[in-house]
């Protein structure tokens with residue numbers, strides 16, 4: 178029973194759920210800016226944290242994110258007309274601005290101006306504030322009095338030519354994605370080639386440390402000379418990962434609902450524009466991106482075609498999975514666990530120490546939130562971190578050295 182409750186608590190993200198309310202305290206990616214490129218361009222549907230919303234850019238270029246349903250008769254505003262600083266429901270002509278205010282009520286000409294004004298006030302809609310950072314529209318769905326400043330997330334601070342981002346839907350709960358992203362052992366197997374060689378390079382030391390931005394997952398490899406090389410991956414609350422290869426990379430697991438996740442995958446270079454060669458490599462099957470069905474957020478290689486698994490390639494030893502693309506491999510294996518993995522059926526092993534610690538930390542953060550204690554990541558500068566590596570003598574406890582090593586001004590790229 179206990180594990181069922183725990184699993185529910187960590188995975189469910191709808192309004193009123195513990196994790197859903199925690200996530201609502203942070204800025205969440207809603208769409209790419211190009212999806213609503215022009216003033217008065219067509220609105221788009223957005224589903225986030227189990228809420229159906231509609232996103233539009235008004236005549237002044239401002240972005241609005243409203244409840245998808247018109248508060249009059251609950252028709253979808255996705256079919257609405259985006260005109261003259263508002264989105265107009267095509268059922269009875271009610272019009273709403275980006276703040277969710279009803280600014281026109283043409284269907285009741287028979288009532289007095291006073292009555293119409295009063296009615297308009299009652300029709301105020303749910304509207305979430307939005308900001309545009311790093312070619313992405315982010316929204317804040319939490320209590321207005323707690324709205325934090327947008328964090329200094331490195332890839333959102335760079336010029337557009339130093340960044341490349343894609344996204345695709347994963348048909349599973351967000352936590353499967355996040356746990357997969359921070360699962361240190363899977364790299365050598367799932368994404369590896371030679372099964373035999375893999376055995377010798379598995380790291381055996383795992384540490385997860387809370388920080389002021391989220392946590393660090395450290396993976397240590399004992400070098401046999403009294404030192405341990407630690408690779409440290411940073412998790413920025415509530416669902417960001419920075420990968421330290423160059424160009425650097427980042428993931429954001431933004432929950433669509435309990436059983437679907439929008440995974441944003443980003444490459445970025447802190448000091449120069451990405452080259453055609455960078456992009457070719459990163460979008461090849463060695464990169465983290467997926468190739469999507471044109472006009473959709475769904476990967477061409479997906480669960481409905483078994484990710485186009487190539488059994489001959491798998492048998493050849495050149496690829497553990499026989500699936501093309503790191504993103505596809507992660508997606509396949511995370512989706513295969515079911516829409517919400519039943520963690521009560523797991524048999525966790527020594528190599529899952531990091532996963533166990535991540536869950537413990539997430540539960541601790543939920544408890545802090547419930548107790549109205551300060552949350553990590555509220556100070557924008559706390560996000561100025563990057564995954565990194567550091568060498569420490571064997572047996573030296575981790576702590577400040579690692580927290581320092583991931584700071585942007587200090588970081589050494591991870592292996």
Ligand SMILES: [Fe+2]
Pocket residue numbers: 357358363364367368503507
């Ligand atoms: Fe992976």
